[in-house]
Amino acid sequence: MSVGDIEHLAHLFFDCRFAQECWKIVGLEYDTRDVEYVSEWLINKLSNDTAENLGRISAVLWRVWFSRNKRIFENKNMSPAITMNWSMTQIKEWRYANNKRKAIGLNQRGVMQHQERKWVKPELGYRKLNVDAAIK
Structure with missing residues (x-):
């Protein structure tokens, strides 16, 4: 990647009006005009910011890139x-699904995590059948 490419990416993600408005919508405004190396600045942000802001930063970067491609190619x-409403909705849905996976004990690959479980007596009028199976 050449210096010119990085300058274009800095413009795309931070300096153009569209990107600046996206940052404003998610409650983050960055002035990178005095930043010498935007890529290093961004890596530092991603390494040290809060989890909430990481979601916002990712949302803006992703959707600015997506919107640019929609404009150019379609x-x-x-x-x-x-753009940002759609992006924030996607992040909320991802967080909801991720939290739901954790609640039922699935890891990132969708495999049930080992959890100690206790037998619970069924409600009056019901019978319980415990089954254990393995499928390959």
């Missing part, structure tokens, strides 16, 4: 508000 323009 001639579709989206407003920053619609």
Whole structure:
């Protein structure tokens, strides 16, 4: 990647009006005009910021890139508000699904994590059948 490529990425993700509006919508505004190396600055942000802000930063970077590609390759323009609304909805859905996976004991690969479980007597009028199986 050349210096020119990095300058273009800095413009795309931080300096253009569309990107600046996206940052504003998620409650983060960055002025990178005086930053010498935007890539190093961004890596530092990603390494040291809060989990909440990491989600916002990722949302903006992802959706700015997605919107740019929609505009260039499909001639579709989206407003920053619609772009970020869609992105934040996706992140909320991902967090909900991730929390649900943790609640039922699934790890990142969808495998049930070992948890100590106790037998619970069924409610009155019900019978319980415990089954153990392995499938390969």
